Amino acid sequence: xxxxxxxxxxxxxxxxxxxxxxxxxxxxxxxxxxxxxxxxxxxxxxxxxxxxxxxxxxxxxxxxxxxxxxxxxxxxxxxxxxxxxxxxxxxxxxxxxxxxxxxxxxxxxxxxxxxxxxxxxxxxxxxxxxxxxxxxxxxxxxxxxxxxxxxxxxxxxxxxxxxxxxxxxxxxxxxxxxxxxxxxxxxxxxxxxxxxxxxxxxxxxxxxxxxxxxxxxxxxxxxxxxxxxxxxxxxxxxxxxxxxxxxxxxxxxxxxxxxxxxxxxxxxxxxxxxxxxxxxxxxxxxxxxxxxxxxxxxxxxxxxxxxxxxxxxxxxxxxxxxxxxxxxxxxxxxxxxxxxxxxxxxxxxxxxxxxxxxxxxxxxxxxxxxxxxxxxxxxxxxxxxxxxxxxxxxxxxxxxxxxxxxxxxxxxxxxxxxxxxxxxxxxxx
Amino acid sequence: xxxxxxxxxxxxxxxxxxxxxxxxxxxxxxxxxxxxxxxxxxxxxxxxxxxxxxxxxxxxxxxxxxxxxxxxxxxxxxxxxxxxxxxxxxxxxxxxxxxxxxxxxxxxxxxxxxxxxxxxxxxxxxxxxxxxxxxxxxxxxxxxxxxxxxxxxxxxxxxxxxxxxxxxxxxxxxxxxxxxxxxxxxxxxxxxxxxxxxxxxxxxxxxxxxxxxxxxxxxxxxxxxxxxxxxxxxxxxxxxxxxxxxxxxxxxxxxxxxxxxxxxxxxxxxxxxxxxxxxxx
Numbered sequence: 001x002x003x004x005x006x007x008x009x010x011x012x013x014x015x016x017x018x019x020x021x022x023x024x025x026x027x028x029x030x031x032x033x034x035x036x037x038x039x040x041x042x043x044x045x046x047x048x049x050x051x052x053x054x055x056x057x058x059x060x061x062x063x064x065x066x067x068x069x070x071x072x073x074x075x076x077x078x079x080x081x082x083x084x085x086x087x088x089x090x091x092x093x094x095x096x097x098x099x100x101x102x103x104x105x106x107x108x109x110x111x112x113x114x115x116x117x118x119x120x121x122x123x124x125x126x127x128x129x130x131x132x133x134x135x136x137x138x139x140x141x142x143x144x145x146x147x148x149x150x151x152x153x154x155x156x157x158x159x160x161x162x163x164x165x166x167x168x169x170x171x172x173x174x175x176x177x178x179x180x181x182x183x184x185x186x187x188x189x190x191x192x193x194x195x196x197x198x199x200x201x202x203x204x205x206x207x208x209x210x211x212x213x214x215x216x217x218x219x220x221x222x223x224x225x226x227x228x229x230x231x232x233x234x235x236x237x238x239x240x241x242x243x244x245x246x247x248x249x250x251x252x253x254x255x256x257x258x259x260x261x262x263x264x265x266x267x268x269x270x271x272x273x274x275x276x277x278x279x280x281x282x283x284x285x286x287x288x289x290x291x292x293x294x295x296x297x298x299x300x301x302x303x304x305x306x307x308x309x310x311x312x313x314x315x316x317x318x319x320x321x322x323x324x325x326x327x328x329x330x331x332x333x334x335x336x337x338x339x340x341x342x343x344x345x346x347x348x349x350x351x352x353x354x355x356x357x358x359x360x361x362x363x364x365x366x367x368x369x370x371x372x373x374x375x376x377x378x379x380x381x382x383x384x385x386x387x388x389x390x391x392x393x394x395x396x397x398x399x400x401x402x403x404x405x406x407x408x409x410x411x412x413x414x415x416x417x418x419x420x421x422x423x424x425x426x427x428x429x
Numbered sequence: 430x431x432x433x434x435x436x437x438x439x440x441x442x443x444x445x446x447x448x449x450x451x452x453x454x455x456x457x458x459x460x461x462x463x464x465x466x467x468x469x470x471x472x473x474x475x476x477x478x479x480x481x482x483x484x485x486x487x488x489x490x491x492x493x494x495x496x497x498x499x500x501x502x503x504x505x506x507x508x509x510x511x512x513x514x515x516x517x518x519x520x521x522x523x524x525x526x527x528x529x530x531x532x533x534x535x536x537x538x539x540x541x542x543x544x545x546x547x548x549x550x551x552x553x554x555x556x557x558x559x560x561x562x563x564x565x566x567x568x569x570x571x572x573x574x575x576x577x578x579x580x581x582x583x584x585x586x587x588x589x590x591x592x593x594x595x596x597x598x599x600x601x602x603x604x605x606x607x608x609x610x611x612x613x614x615x616x617x618x619x620x621x622x623x624x625x626x627x628x629x630x631x632x633x634x635x636x637x638x639x640x641x642x643x644x645x646x647x648x649x650x651x652x653x654x655x656x657x658x659x660x661x662x663x664x665x666x667x668x669x670x671x672x673x674x675x676x677x678x679x680x681x682x683x684x685x686x687x688x689x690x691x692x693x694x695x696x697x698x699x700x701x702x703x704x705x706x707x708x709x710x
Contacts, residue, residue: 006527010513010520017515266511270572273477273505274528275497 003276007284008291015254015292025250025296030303033236033243048076049130049137050375052085052097059105065141066100074137076372089122092367092388092396095130096123098138117142118219125395135220142217160189236308238366240300241390245363245383247296248325249354252333255289256346259337259425272427282422286330293326301394310394317393317403324407324414325386331414332382334421341426357381385409430455431476431580431613436485437635438471445471447635448485453613455579458606460626461615462696464704468635469615470508473584476613477505489580501529504578506570508585508615514558518549518568521557522575529576536575543571546604548597563594570601581605581612587621599625619697629696633704643696650702651694659688 015021053069055062070077080088085097099120107117119138123131164185262268271281301318304310312318336353340346358364360374361383367375378384389406392398431453438446446468453459463469474480476487478494492499512521522543526536544550547567557565566586573581583602587595602612602625616622622629623643630640639646654672658665658679669675672691680686 003528003530006524010516010524013520014513014515265513266507266509267513269479269505269507269509270511270525271528272479273500273503274525275500275530276528 003280004284004287007281008288011255011258011285011288012292014258018254021250021254025247025254025292026299028250029243029247029296029300032246033239033300033304033308048074048372049095049134050076050093050372051078051134052088052094053077053079053100054082054085054097055079055100056082057100057102057104061105061108062100063105065104065108068141068144069098072137072141074133074140086122089124090396091398091402092124092391094124096121096134116217116219118221120221120223122223131222135222138218138220157189157193160185164189236304237310237395238391240304240308240310241387241394242363242366244297244300244390245358245361245386247300248293248329248386249358251289251292251296252329252336252354253347253350255285255292256333256337256340256350257343259285259333260341260343260346263427264343268427278427281427282334282425286334286418289330289333290326293329294322297322297325297390301390312394313397314393317398317400318390320400320403320407321386321389321393324410325389326414328382328386328410328414328417331417331419331421334425335417336421338421338424357383360384362387382410382413385413430490431611432488433472433476434485434487436472436475436482436487438468438475438480438482445635446475446482449632449635449637450485451630451637451640453580453611455611456606456609457627458602458612458614458625460622460629461613461632462617462619462622462629462700463615463632464617467633467704469632470584471635472632473505473582473613473615477503477582501576502579503582504573504576504580505582506573506584506586508588510565510569512557512565512568512572515556517554517556518544518560518571519553521568521572522553525572526575531576539575539577543574546574546601547571561591561594563590563597566590566594566598567601570598574605579611581610583612583614585616586614587616587618595621619695619700623696631700631703638703639699646699647694647696650699651696652698652702654694655690655692657688657690657692658683658686661685661687 015025051069053066055066066077066079069075070079078088078094082099085094085099088094089097099122101118101120104117104119121134121138123134164182168182262271268281301310301312301322305312336346336350340349355364358381360378361381362370362378363383367378367384370378385406388396389403389410392403392406433452434450436446436449437444449468449472461469461472471480475482476489476494478496478500481495487494489499489502492502494500494503513524516524519540522540523536526540531539541550544553547570549564549567549571552560552564557568560568566589570583570586573583586602587598590598599621602614606612614622614626626643628640628642629646631638631646639650641649653668653670656667656669656672656676656679658676660683662685665679667675667679672693676689676691680689
């Protein structure tokens with residue numbers, strides 16, 4: 001163990017004497033998080049929003065509405081049960097959920113009866129920018145149905161005339177319905193005309209108000225997901241895990257290059273001829289990398305907590321996430337060192353691979369602005385799982401069982417890469 | 430004793446070491462000479478367990494070189510400087526010393542000794558990258574001495590150093606011999622081997638061409654010596670296998686001799702006679 005610690009101590013001294021590594025490991029991630037954190041606190045995008053829809057009404061009208069949602073250009077819809085929909089947003093796989101409550105179809109399908117159809121919306125708190133977009137998209141759907149009939153009193157009056165005439169001419173409508181609507185619709189028409197007259201007095205320009213307000217296309221009841229689930233208090237909670245990757249990348253590249261540099265410097269010769277095992281040599285380097293990853297991650301979360309007010313309510317979960325991410329990237333470091341073989345090889349291969357991981361994993365471009373195919377590809381990036389582990393351990397409030405997926409993926413990936421890398425790596429040059 | 434028995438090693442089609450056999454006795458300085466690419470470094474690498482031979486075996490006091498017991502008895506100063514230039518000399522010594530499991534007081538004692546021995550005490554806390562070439566070579570040697578090994582493998586230890594540092598290294602090597610260390614010294618500087626080595630092996634194309642003391646090798650492979658006699662009128666130069674007899678004859682023949690020289694064949698003559706004068710790249 002003393003030998004391992006000696007190797008760790010030596011590697012730390014080497015890393016801290018390399019100013020570029022220190023900058024990209026400690027300073028750059030903070031700048032990244034601060035910059036993008038401020039941007040994402042008020043940002044927006046024009047891409048399809050990934051939403052979960054739960055139809056609790058299950059009527060023909062509600063299903064028709066769901067179909068309109070699916071057909072919408074602005075939304076990418078997955079229909080699921082209510083708990084799954086809520087969970088999907090909480091876990092970050094969907095931007096928002098739309099709950100269609102019982103009774104929605106009746107209100108939605110009846111132009112002149114019932115109240116305003118209501119929807120319950122829950123938006124991922126880290127994606128407040130999309131909240132407005134989602135609201136606009138839903139209202140647009142509602143308005144499309146009503147806009148011609150209800151957006152203008154004159155058109156509404158004409159619509160009512162047509163409806164009254166149709167009712168009077170109807171042969172198959174029950175008499176009591178005919179009587180009811182025959183009384184009801186003319187009164188609405190009278191009210192509409194009265195409202196139009198009042199408006200023309202109050203508002204010479206003829207802008208419509210009054211009845212149009214009564215016929216709100218959809219009532220959107222937003223559930224504050226953040227309050228219910230202790231979501232992030234600000235955009236930094238989202239950008240810190242993203243920024244963390246840049247620190248991780250700095251450590252991984254630093255240790256990967258330093259491993260092959262042992263050959264360049266000739267120091268591997270001394271290590272191999274010393275009375276220590278290959279396992280101790282690789283273990284020392286890996287332990288150093290792991291400790292560095294944990295230290296960097298811990299330090300950045302501490303700064304996030306103290307400076308950017310990112311809440312850390314479950315420190316043990318965070319420790320678990322940091323440890324599993326650490327194991328994952330130690331394995332990747334070993335794999336890159338084995339494949340790259342030389343400093344230039346490791347550097348070129350490493351940056352290439354790590355940048356692709358970053359691009360597809362959400363460290364460069366947030367997942368929610370990615371097109372669907374990129375989101376699918378992101379599953380292959382360890383960055384996505386490490387970010388999810390960090391988010392799950394902080395503002396997403398994952399349970400331990402929920403943390404198993406991202407943490408487990410990182411552990412399995414790390415162990416697999418370590419085994420392949422350590423067996424492939426040639427110590428003696 | 431280090432015993433190398435019928436050792437061969439190939440890199441692909443290149444036969445780097447070809448059935449090499451010799452033994453190194455305790456307390457001697459054994460020089461391994463050869464032109465570039467002769468197989469010296471490969472032989473050293475096999476001896477210290479860095480490489481595993483394709484055939485044959487090496488034993489260090491009866492242990493295989495890859496064993497921990499053998500590794501504790503061998504100190505290697507590689508040809509390429511093997512240290513962390515971004516660290517101080519002291520950091521390097523602490524780190525490499527720790528690999529041998531020395532207890533802290535003993536390690537500190539050994540570090541102080543090797544620093545004094547190599548003349549680096551004053552610069553111990555400076556980064557290695559600020560050292561001169563000679564100082565880096567001395568640190569390279571100092572690191573290999575930390576665990577007080579019985580056998581010291583010095584692979585071209587004077588490459589790229591100035592005459593003062595080279596001289597200091599010679600003193601160090603002789604001082605180590607005086608302390609009972611066994612030293613294997615590879616070089617292609619003949620004067621170093623002639624000055625330092627008790628026995629010399631000359632290797633080329635991976636094969637051992639000759640082995641013996643310097644005098645034995647010169648007598649066997651050095652060729653003729655050269656005598657030069659300068660009289661009032663002329664300088665007579667003669668290459669001869671019987672220099673004493675020929676010198677005596679010239680002295681008898683001339684009574685106005687102003688100067689005379691006897692140039693014996695050197696180790697370089699032996700080396701060139703055995704390995705040829707063709708350039709090696």
